[in-house]
Amino acid sequence: MKIYRTSMYLILFFMVSGFILLLLCFLDYKNILSHLLTVITGILFSFGLLGYSFYLLKKRKEGKGIYWGPDGIVVDLKDNKIYWDEIEDIKFYNGRGGKSTVIYPHYTNHEKIRIRHKKWLPTTAHSIDWFSIEEPRDMHTNLMKAWKERKCEEPKL
Template identity: 55%
Template sequence: MRKVEIYKISWYPILVFMFSGMVILFILFWDVQGIPEHPFVFIIGLILSFVILGYSFYLWRKRKQGKGFSWDDKGIVIDLKGNKVYWEEIEDIKFYKSSVTNMKSTVIYPHYTNHEKIRLRNKKLMPTPAHSIEWYLIEKPKEMHNHLMNTWEEKKPLGKNSN
């Protein structure tokens, strides 16, 4: 078995979310005397800033814990909770680039007969037809995708050769 390389969470989204949450808080408290005039806007802004800051601290904690995206001889870790999709359950793995947002991701497509099995194993309410690993979250996304595709070519069942 090869050494498992973990692709950690990038500092970029952590710092962007943290900065954004702090800026929203700063703007909210810029005019303290105006808060009673617009309490609804203040409360919504406060909730939004805490959600954004909370997500940045969540990503930071996961990075400190050494969590990330990886794969081994059994399967691919698809989220920061450590949930896996096993190699024999995967039908295809593709690169996806959104034309609208220009976001890039690696998408793992399990075979439709495995959706329920994956849902139960990962304790989800609804089955997921595809698992997306967003590139903005990963420190070395291009390297991760290339290594994953090379590994997928080795692990892919014989009957599933690409076009």
């Protein structure tokens, strides 16, 4: 079982963006009082970017990521799992936002998954964005192989 962890490029992007934004807030320190609302908003946003980058780094060091086993697929960093028998289809999506692997659970399982994942609203599809993980093409290829093997094992009605 291979774990596809969060991409270091994504973590570094958020970290560098947060530091640059923080530096920009204090660039014009002489006129800081005249633009106080803008500076406070920039500081809060930069702390949000930095906080998220450290969160992703922590999860990466913990070994969290996307993986699958005999019972299902872990779809996020909180170890939320979609079981194989709940999945209707897995597809590749190439849109304006980038490439992703989308897992579609059967509509009868949406409420069960919502309760198990402790969400407010059910999710009709679980998207794994390629820019957020390492080796996304390898992940998609291996996941599709595992999915085809699972579909062949299921009894046909």
